[in-house]
Amino acid sequence: MSNQTKRIPTHHIIGFVLSILLTILAAWTTIGSDLSTNWIITIIMLLAVIQAGIQLIMFMHIVEPESKNGHVPWNMMFHGFVTASIVVAGSIFVMVYAF
Amino acid sequence: MSTNVNHAPLEYQTEHNQMSILGFWIFLAAEVVLFSTLFATYAVLFGRTADAPTPSELFELDIVLVMTFLLLTSSFTCGIAIHQMRHGSNKGLITWMIITLALGLGFLGFEVYEFIHYSHEGATLPSSAYWSSFYVLAGTHGLHVTLGIGWAILLLIQLFKKGITKVTSRKVFIISLYWHFLDVIWIFIFTSVYLIGMVV
Amino acid sequence: MNLDEFFVTGEPLIYAGMVSIVLVTSAMIFLLTYFKKWGWLWREWLTTVDHKKIGVMYILSALAMLFRGGVDALMMRVQLAFPDLNFLNAQHYNEIFTTHGTIMIIFMAMPFLIGLMNIIVPLQIGARDFAFPFVNALSFWSFFFGALLFNISFVIGGSPDAGWTSYTPLAGAAMNPGPGQNFYLLGLQLSGIGTLATGINLMVTILKMRAPGMKLFKMPIFSWSTLVTSFIIIFAFPILTVALALMTIDRIFGSQFFTLTGEGLPMMWANLFWMWGHPEVYIVILPAFGIFSEVIATFAKKRIFGYHAMVWSMILIAGLSFLVWVHHFFTMGAGAFVNSVFSVSTMLIAVPTGVKIFNWLGTLYKSKIQFTTPMMWALAFIPSFVIGGVTGVMLGMAAADYQFHNSYFLIAHFHYVLIAGTVFACFAGLEYWYPKMFGHKLNEKLGKLSFWLFVIGFHVTFLPQYFLGLDGMPRRLFDTAPEWFTLNFISTVGAFGMGAGFALFVFNIYYSYRTSQRETTGDSWDGRTLEWATPTPIPHYNFATLPTIRDIDAFVEMKKRNETTYDESKLKPIHMPNNSGQPFIMMALLFMASFALVFEWITLSVIFLVGVLIMMVIRSFDEDDGHHVEVEEIKETERSLRGL
Numbered sequence: 001m002s003n004q005t006k007r008i009p010t011h012h013i014i015g016f017v018l019s020i021l022l023t024i025l026a027a028w029t030t031i032g033s034d035l036s037t038n039w040i041i042t043i044i045m046l047l048a049v050i051q052a053g054i055q056l057i058m059f060m061h062i063v064e065p066e067s068k069n070g071h072v073p074w075n076m077m078f079h080g081f082v083t084a085s086i087v088v089a090g091s092i093f094v095m096v097y098a099f
Numbered sequence: 100m101s102t103n104v105n106h107a108p109l110e111y112q113t114e115h116n117q118m119s120i121l122g123f124w125i126f127l128a129a130e131v132v133l134f135s136t137l138f139a140t141y142a143v144l145f146g147r148t149a150d151a152p153t154p155s156e157l158f159e160l161d162i163v164l165v166m167t168f169l170l171l172t173s174s175f176t177c178g179i180a181i182h183q184m185r186h187g188s189n190k191g192l193i194t195w196m197i198i199t200l201a202l203g204l205g206f207l208g209f210e211v212y213e214f215i216h217y218s219h220e221g222a223t224l225p226s227s228a229y230w231s232s233f234y235v236l237a238g239t240h241g242l243h244v245t246l247g248i249g250w251a252i253l254l255l256i257q258l259f260k261k262g263i264t265k266v267t268s269r270k271v272f273i274i275s276l277y278w279h280f281l282d283v284i285w286i287f288i289f290t291s292v293y294l295i296g297m298v299v
Numbered sequence: 300m301n302l303d304e305f306f307v308t309g310e311p312l313i314y315a316g317m318v319s320i321v322l323v324t325s326a327m328i329f330l331l332t333y334f335k336k337w338g339w340l341w342r343e344w345l346t347t348v349d350h351k352k353i354g355v356m357y358i359l360s361a362l363a364m365l366f367r368g369g370v371d372a373l374m375m376r377v378q379l380a381f382p383d384l385n386f387l388n389a390q391h392y393n394e395i396f397t398t399h400g401t402i403m404i405i406f407m408a409m410p411f412l413i414g415l416m417n418i419i420v421p422l423q424i425g426a427r428d429f430a431f432p433f434v435n436a437l438s439f440w441s442f443f444f445g446a447l448l449f450n451i452s453f454v455i456g457g458s459p460d461a462g463w464t465s466y467t468p469l470a471g472a473a474m475n476p477g478p479g480q481n482f483y484l485l486g487l488q489l490s491g492i493g494t495l496a497t498g499i500n501l502m503v504t505i506l507k508m509r510a511p512g513m514k515l516f517k518m519p520i521f522s523w524s525t526l527v528t529s530f531i532i533i534f535a536f537p538i539l540t541v542a543l544a545l546m547t548i549d550r551i552f553g554s555q556f557f558t559l560t561g562e563g564l565p566m567m568w569a570n571l572f573w574m575w576g577h578p579e580v581y582i583v584i585l586p587a588f589g590i591f592s593e594v595i596a597t598f599a600k601k602r603i604f605g606y607h608a609m610v611w612s613m614i615l616i617a618g619l620s621f622l623v624w625v626h627h628f629f630t631m632g633a634g635a636f637v638n639s640v641f642s643v644s645t646m647l648i649a650v651p652t653g654v655k656i657f658n659w660l661g662t663l664y665k666s667k668i669q670f671t672t673p674m675m676w677a678l679a680f681i682p683s684f685v686i687g688g689v690t691g692v693m694l695g696m697a698a699a700d701y702q703f704h705n706s707y708f709l710i711a712h713f714h715y716v717l718i719a720g721t722v723f724a725c726f727a728g729l730e731y732w733y734p735k736m737f738g739h740k741l742n743e744k745l746g747k748l749s750f751w752l753f754v755i756g757f758h759v760t761f762l763p764q765y766f767l768g769l770d771g772m773p774r775r776l777f778d779t780a781p782e783w784f785t786l787n788f789i790s791t792v793g794a795f796g797m798g799a800g801f802a803l804f805v806f807n808i809y810y811s812y813r814t815s816q817r818e819t820t821g822d823s824w825d826g827r828t829l830e831w832a833t834p835t836p837i838p839h840y841n842f843a844t845l846p847t848i849r850d851i852d853a854f855v856e857m858k859k860r861n862e863t864t865y866d867e868s869k870l871k872p873i874h875m876p877n878n879s880g881q882p883f884i885m886m887a888l889l890f891m892a893s894f895a896l897v898f899e900w901i902t903l904s905v906i907f908l909v910g911v912l913i914m915m916v917i918r919s920f921d922e923d924d925g926h927h928v929e930v931e932e933i934k935e936t937e938r939s940l941r942g943l
Binding site: 007009011012015016019020023026027030031037040041044045047048051052055056058059060072073076077079080081083084085087088090091092095096 | 121124125127128129131132134135136138139140142143160164167168171172174175177178179182186275276279280282283286287289290291294295297298299
């Protein structure tokens with residue numbers, strides 16, 4: 001709703017700047033920092049999740065009042081990501097880690 | 100049904116539009132699982148390069164960063180297009196959508212270049228389990244981008260002909276969700292394929 | 300390619316199949332032409348977007364598939380009845396158990412249940428159609444053509460022969476060249492598109508189109524089971540889509556996912572397959588639970604016992620269904636820790652399932668049971684399913700599973716859950732809702748006879764197989780040994796009992812069409828839920844007006860207040876979608892693209908794919924916005940139906 005009255009798309013600009021910054025941070029963590037591999041993977045995966053959240057909230061209007069505050073979209077996206085974690089982590093657990 | 104139907108953006112104004120948008124969100128949730136299966140396959144087959152080069156020998160950060168910025172920017176311009184639509188500016192909407200598509204095409208161009216480059220270095224789809232999973236994961240994303248571009252062109256034609264109506268605004272809003280979503284997937288490809296591929 | 304490579308040759312049974320296909324097809328073409336019914340077929344059925352007609356087509360196709368899968372089963376049982384029978388050779392036997400399993404799960408159980416959902420769910424929640432009627436038609440045709448593609452494999456190109464699970468490397472290009480396995484991959488892929496679309500469609504329908512006052516926790520249990528099933532479909536089917544695509548790329552384009560070369564990992568297929576496959580078994584069992592809940596509540600003449608517990612147990616089962624997949628391959632060697640984790644999660648599922656069993660018993664307790672045929676199926680389901688469930692827990696213990704794995708014990712277990720659960724439910728649901736769909740009941744006498752034949756036949760077939768399994772008989776064996784003869788023979792006799800029961804069921808459809816009394820009220824069984832509030836035959840817009848829902852048993856409440864779905868003062872024009880031939884054409888083109896890909900004719904496949912894309916473009920520019928049913932027409936229809 002607020003978007004309609006504002007001429008300048010503040011949300012989008014903030015989201016865009018943040019996503020560029022997070023991308024650069026992730027790239028720097030990978031090649032610039034001297035952390036251990038496990039730490040690098042943890043940090044950049046975390047950054048990716050934050051960035052995905054930015055896309056969903058800032059760009060995709062997931063919680064607009066018009067879509068009933070995004071109740072169903074949130075719910076489905078949440079369960080989608082839970083299933084995704086089960087599929088990825090489960091596959092690694094079964095096929096690599098404990099084999 | 101929805102709060103203040105008359106003041107809501109055009110794409111939410113009919114019951115049917117609301118259902119279409121909701122249905123598309125559910126479809127995107129299914130897409131999350133679809134890509135996660137490809138990520139799982141990639142993760143499990145990681146390191147199974149056989150005689151082909153390893154990813155850390157081939158991946159170059161600069162080209163991947165350029166691709167990432169192209170797609171991130173296109174996601175931003177797509178958001179601006181929707182912003183314009185909600186202000187009723189068909190011209191603004193069309194302009195920003197065309198910029199979005201141009202950026203998307205740029206991304207695809209780099210991806211094609213990248214694939215050709217890797218295959219010249221001896222990393223092709225059949226060369227090993229790892230490279231199969233790499234090409235299919237990145238390729239599925241690329242295919243989605245390609246389809247999105249074709250779809251958006253169809254919508255642009257409709258916008259030229261009819262302007263912003265309840266029907267076209269719904270369609271454009273839905274493709275914007277799709278486009279942002281492809282960006283979400285790319286963020287994970289960028290991180291877990293390219294960045295991790297460079298450190299491990 | 301020579302014609303004798305294209306068609307399957309050298310098997311008398313398959314020649315007989317070819318002859319019967321030609322005969323049936325030409326008979327159908329002749330009848331349609333003779334009675335000038337081609338236009339009718341196109342206008343009323345092939346282009347319809349009406350959820351009721353689509354549902355009928357689903358159920359008809361599913362019955363045809365039940366016949367096909369059943370014939371496969373009988374042929375297997377004949378071969379196994381005596382040692383060294385040589386009725387089928389090893390290759391033919393492999394093909395038949397593969398098609399039997401695939402058809403029964405993918406092309407029989409799911410479409411049967413989806414067909415019932417199609418017809419009943421909109422009626423139960425007070426909707427006038429699906430949220431996306433066009434997509435619904437698309438889903439049906441994608442299933443139909445997927446099934447067609449899979450089924451023609453037995454006369455053209457050769458059937459797949461690597462089992463319905465199609466484990467690699469056996470199913471890979473190196474060990475299984477030829478088009479057979481491609482039929483499996485592309486047939487399932489094609490129908491999978493439709494299943495996913497139906498899942499989304501049903502979910503939006505249920506979330507957005509319920510009658511006023513019907514909160515989620517006032518929805519009938521069958522609609523709840525549909526909602527939960529859609530949820531599982533949406534999250535499980537993409538996994539199958541990817542797994543099938545990866546194997547297709549492996550076979551046709553030479554990638555190395557599941558191969559023995561290039562450091563491929565054949566076991567990854569099993570992992571992905573069962574990540575979909577386990578949720579899949581709940582996709583076919585939860586709607587069955589929903590049907591039994593409706594049937595039991597109606598004929599016990601009581602509100603379902605523990606409504607909330609019923610709903611929450613379904614949700615819990617849905618969640619757990621994504622966490623147990625490894626129990627299908629405990630013996631693959633993932634190690635004790637992994638197996639223990641999945642053993643525990645597997646046994647957890649018994650808890651919500653047990654809750655449901657006790658709720659059904661609670662509903663029956665101290666009620667005045669009316670023994671109709673649908674109720675008989677429901678009553679037979681409870682003890683039979685418990686046997687299947689308990690042996691499932693036995694299989695779930697990883698250590699014990701090393702003994703049971705790949706034996707007839709497993710075969711007996713999953714037939715006990717799938718037949719006693721899903722198939723009984725399909726029969727119960729069809730007989731229960733039959734008067735709503737076709738305007739007359741099925742004959743009770745014949746119905747009960749077919750019930751007894753089928754149920755006794757079922758136990759005689761599968762109970763011995765538990766003991767065969769414990770005696771060490773492995774599954775997928777094309778020839779038995781003399782020491783297993785007696786139990787195998789008994790099992791075969793039972794299988795023919797089931798076959799007779801099914802034949803009688805089909806005959807009953809014809810017999811009742813000729814002799815049954817026609818329904819006049821629309822409320823055939825003194826029903827409890829909203830679908831029984833509509834007149835029979837149901838007007839194509841379903842509800843003239845919608846009552847406000849106050850209770851779980853909406854229609855019981857309406858009958859008390861003397862309300863109907865026709866309130867002349869509240870009539871408004873009703874918006875309905877138009878018929879469209881596009882779904883049929885689009886999916887027919889996709890069918891041809893898939894068929895070309897089966898034989899790896901890439902160029903031809905691409906040409907048809909372009910055709911599909913063109914259909915999509917046409918759809919994008921399509922401005923068809925449906926039509927309105929005017930108040931006068933509604934008045935006329937309702938008055939004549941209600942005899943006002």
